[in-house]
Amino acid sequence: MSHLFSSYALGPLELANRIAIAPMCQYSANDGLATDWHMMHYGHLALSGAGLLILEATAISPEGRISPADLGLWSAAHQQALAPVVQAIRRHSPIKLAVQLAHAGRKASSAPPFEGGQALPPGQGGGWQTVAPSALPHAPTDPAPLALDEAGLAKVKADFVRAALRVHALGIEAIELHGAHGYLLHQFLSPLANRRSDQYGGSLENRMRFPLEVFDAVRAALPSEVVVGMRVSASDWVGGGWDIEQSVALAHQLKQRGAGFIHVSSGGVSPLQQIPLGPGYQVQFAQRIKAETGMPTIGVGLITEPLHAEAIVASGQADMVGLARAMLYNPRWPWHAAAALGAQAAAPPQYWRSQPRELQHLFGDTRLGQR
């Protein structure tokens, strides 16, 4: 029996298998509004047979966008623009949905990667003034952010809550707070970006305070059936930065406060990072957090082979695997993995005839007698 294709209870959410489609920015929104690209992109990913689809980093405010083309959820119009995408998925797929809510902090106001990815100074190319824990730019040549004051912090927190309520109003069952990749919440955690001298900077407890306040505010605003988790970078890959020990401490805090999962990535806060890339290079961090906290854990990063994904779940290194690029390259990855592992994956009836003759049970027992 495949472990990768065993069902999983993510709190109240019943997932068909352990495959999560990791969040991927599409840089294809108009003023934060979802477009027909989102319908196409999420439409085909939703037919993949994965258990969970995590929608891209979705900005809680205009200034929280990575680029002017980021998806956002800061008004009723944004909720309305995303609704048809969610409804289409519901009509045609059993996949469970999450949205990643994000504020990019000092890494906001950049060109989309396929337009160069460079920082956009305020007023140039649609750029704006960024905000961050401290007035330190990400790279020395980037425009400096403004350090958030008390009112600024309160606004960010309120924006997270409002966006989370919109996710819930869309009928989406889970929220991933973006605490990774050098964006705002990670900037608070990492001593490389956070040089504050108030209660939000300095000690580990102080650096965790704002991300945990945001978590608490979002968790408190939603009914318990909505799963709220966090994506973290478990290491900055820079000496003196955020690391796995601090990540374990954060995970303990999140667990106590009712977090439903932790999605364990790494890096992104410093251009000085040295990342030893290789298959499953971040899974060790997920393993450590899962072993020490018992928190439902998603491992991610260069997991591309079905047998590797199976081994990660079977050995208990992580409860789920997150896949990003492999899902773009092959959006039917879960079907092929199910074929390789002798398991079953969901497919829409319109595609059932694609089932290979020698794999008559690939799309499940519902296929029997349908031809």
Ligand SMILES: Cc1cc2nc3c(=O)[nH]c(=O)nc-3n(C[C@H](O)[C@H](O)[C@H](O)COP(=O)(O)O)c2cc1C
């Ligand atoms: C096109 C693209 C967009 C991405 N956008 C996001 C994002 O919105 N939020 C996020 O946390 N990570 C984002 N990532 C990182 C992925 O979620 C994932 O962690 C990373 O690609 C490593 O997994 P992989 O080796 O399976 O691709 C993105 C990656 C890609 C390739």
